[in-house]
Amino acid sequence: MNVIVVENKEQLQDAFKIRTIVFVEEQNVPPEEEIDQFEKESTHFVVYSDEKDPIAAGRFREHEGYGKIERICVLPSYRKYGIGKLIMEQIIAYAKENHFSKLKLNAQTHAIPFYEKLGFRAVSDIFMDAGIPHKTMTMNI
Secondary structure, rough: EEEEOOHHHHHHHHHHHHHHHHHHHHHOHHHHHHHHOOOOOOEEEEEOOOOOOEEEEEEEEEOOOOOEEEEEEEOOOOOOOOHHHHHHHHHHHHHHHHOOOOOEEEHHHHHHHHHHHHOOEEEOOOOOOOOEHHHEEEEEE
């Protein structure tokens, strides 16, 4: 597995492809909500399989003094192999390299235990985003 920081249009399209499969097709998020106004200001990440196929994606941006992690997704057939952890560790390392000390994300409630294992803690009540229940989580690094 290889996690890369997106550097060109083809890699960005790979990230959008994974996000569309997971969020739009699998979770029924409206396409206009999935690809949003924050794409250009975000740093995007893609995980490629050993065969060079895109299999996971995520993005990172500065938001209100936090490094905000968003759109973490792994193709269904690659889940449970540690790929979500792999991309999260890479994004956290990127945040440290870029002098962020606080991270934030909005976790789908089913994923809260995953993020807790990485050191995040829930700091909000449940709220709905794109029809899916979430909680805001933060972590100091």
